[in-house]
Amino acid sequence: MIVKTPPLGWNSWNTFGSNINEQLIREMADAMVETGLRDAGYEYLVIDDCWSLRERNEKDELVADPEKFPSGMKAVADYVHSKGLKFGMYSCNGTLTCAGYPSSFDHEFIDAKTFADWGVDFLKYDNCNRPLSYSGRLLYKRMGLALANCGRDILFSACNWGAEESQNWIKETGAHMWRSTGDINDSWASIKDIAEKQVRLLPTNGQGCFNDMDMLVVGMGGKGNVGMGGCTLEEYRTHFSVWALFGSPLMIGCDIRNMSQEIKDILMNKEILAINQDPACRQPFAVPMIQEDWFAWKAWVRYLEGGDIAVGFFNFGDTPLYPTLALTEIGLGRVSGKALRVRDIWADKDLGVRKDHLSVYMEPHCCVMLRCSVVDA
């Protein structure tokens, strides 16, 4: 199975934590269709930790908690599939999951078969409670091999938070995406921290195995399992833009049954999603503009398939910014005889043609996302 662009979907953890059940998952499947998320490209509906009984059955198989999932997981998977969605589940490489439920250590092949029998299409695989003598590097390979031999295409989503320098070996394991940093929470500080930590890992991102910057907190509004202070709408927009431009999978974490129009407009912005899903999956590069606070003063540029250029200006600082990007820094300039036709995506505005430079204004924590086409000067 080859995954060509960053996976898109929804995951239960950020808002619901252990508070999950069949009814909720069915409602989320319905909401993915009714809100238009499915048609915008969000495909996977993923149940995270806390879905199973505390004991395996007599055949040593994992068992869905019958109080939370009275119809069983196969029925839940069938419902999710009936909505035109794909179904994801969660396990872990240790003896217990992070929340203390039975986990797949030494049960990799039997669990992969169980997931395949239920109709699972996506497995998030965590990294807690590992016996000390086993490396993540080995245990992720075990499950990668088990999934590759389970008789069903199951996307392998490794979740070891970038531990053990996993960027150096994660592709050995068959992972299609891998958590490159620690857990997100619904605060500006967390968004900024993950974005900064991602920068050195960008060269490892690419088609087939994507750097996963963690589930989105867009729209959480400080509520739910990882809700902290919450963020402003502008901060959510910047968060979404960075994740999209950096080529991360986009797994929504808010309660999609109750999204405001503003949140829907962020999560379903077609032009931002098109950059995230650009088939070339190229890595973005930073262009320095003024040498000060390193993140606040850089533009992030990504060459897109077909010759267009995406440019993201992010103000991670706490004062307004008026950065200027010289076109010579991104491969153009007077001598090329070319210029850029510029579109401001969030403002939904065509800005005309620029020959020398791009200048924008940003309030603190805000961003500007441009899509530019190369034209004759």
Ligand code: GAL
């Ligand atoms: C963490 C993981 C989270 C969530 C949680 C469940 O290790 O990073 O995304 O899955 O475990 O217990």
